[in-house]
Every structure is written in C-alpha cells, then in structure tokens.
Amino acid sequence: MALSRQLTPTPVLLDFLAWAARSGYSVREHPAYGGVTPGVHRTGSWHADGLAADLNHGPNGPAERARLIVALGEAEQRGLATTYARDGTVGSASGHQNHLHVDVGEWSNLGRGLVRRTPPTRSSATAVARPAAPGDPVLRSVQARLNRDYPAYSRLVVDGVEGPATRTAVAEFQRRSGLVPDGVAGPLTRVRLGLP
Numbered sequence: 001m002a003l004s005r006q007l008t009p010t011p012v013l014l015d016f017l018a019w020a021a022r023s024g025y026s027v028r029e030h031p032a033y034g035g036v037t038p039g040v041h042r043t044g045s046w047h048a049d050g051l052a053a054d055l056n057h058g059p060n061g062p063a064e065r066a067r068l069i070v071a072l073g074e075a076e077q078r079g080l081a082t083t084y085a086r087d088g089t090v091g092s093a094s095g096h097q098n099h100l101h102v103d104v105g106e107w108s109n110l111g112r113g114l115v116r117r118t119p120p121t122r123s124s125a126t127a128v129a130r131p132a133a134p135g136d137p138v139l140r141s142v143q144a145r146l147n148r149d150y151p152a153y154s155r156l157v158v159d160g161v162e163g164p165a166t167r168t169a170v171a172e173f174q175r176r177s178g179l180v181p182d183g184v185a186g187p188l189t190r191v192r193l194g195l196p
C-alpha cells in the first residue's frame, strides 16, 4: 500500500518481522519471507519493495484475532504503521480483516479511516497514554467521516482544526454533492455526510 512517504526506517520493520516469526506468526508478502504473491501485490508496491508485510497466526478466527491485536500493539510501539479492522467493524480497512498489514509509512487504518502516525521519538517508547484530542469535536467528526468514506481525497489529521487540507477535502465533498463548495462544514454539509 503505497499510501504515504516512508516514515519508519526499514530495519525497524525487519526487526519487527523477526520478532513476529519468533513469536509464531506467519509472515507473508515480503521479499525476505517467501516473496510477494503475483496478482496480490504489484511490482512497485510496498510489499514488493520490502517496506510492508502481512501477518497471520493460525486459522482465521477469534484466537487469531487476539494474536493479531497483540502484534498490532507491538508494531505500533516500534513506530510502524498498521492496517487492520481492529474493532471487528469492516469500515475502510475491509481488505484487512483476516490479516494484519504492517508497513513503514505514516498512515494507520484500524477500520475507521486513516490515522496519521507521528514519527517515533525516543520518549514515545515509554509513553502509554495518547494525548487528548484537541480542536473542535464537530469538525473532528467531519474529518473522521471524510477519511472513512472518501479516502480517495481525504487523508486528514483528525484534530478538529480547520486547516487547508480539511477545507480542500470539505470543498471536494461539497462539489461532488452539488453543494456550494466553500470548504466550510456547515449543517447542510454535515447532514450530507450522514452526521447528526
């Protein structure tokens, strides 16, 4: 999934994959772990370039799900991006219900749309709690909904702050919905997004 620029160094991914293999996961779709399946991932994809891999753990089911969530936490701690329908909802991670996708990029998707990862820092390894979300809660829900339902043109930081990227995505949604594309998520726009 070439969704974004590389944020985490490749050796971090390789270390993680070594941990996963040691811990009983089957590591797939990576050049160092059996190669990349033609037709599943294209040449030039992050999988083919060794910047992404897919994990499984035994047969699909609740036991595997629990193990994949463990690996997801491990990957996140190391600063890697993950794609997995973590909450069991299909959402926009629908292609990733039965395996955990890990890559070195800046975007994670846990089933509710893309979330930008912050670069790993020395102190983040020990940080446990995430900071409270800032900004306007109404605008946050707009950003999250655009990311979830219109990922082709919405890869927004869900921060409740009305920056240029948010205004551009809102305007694009308005244009496609026949609304006045002023980039401001007013009541009519929010209704069209299916928000209360």
Ligand SMILES: [Zn+2]
Binding pocket: 001, 029, 047, 052, 053, 054, 100, 101, 102
């Ligand atoms: Zn993948």
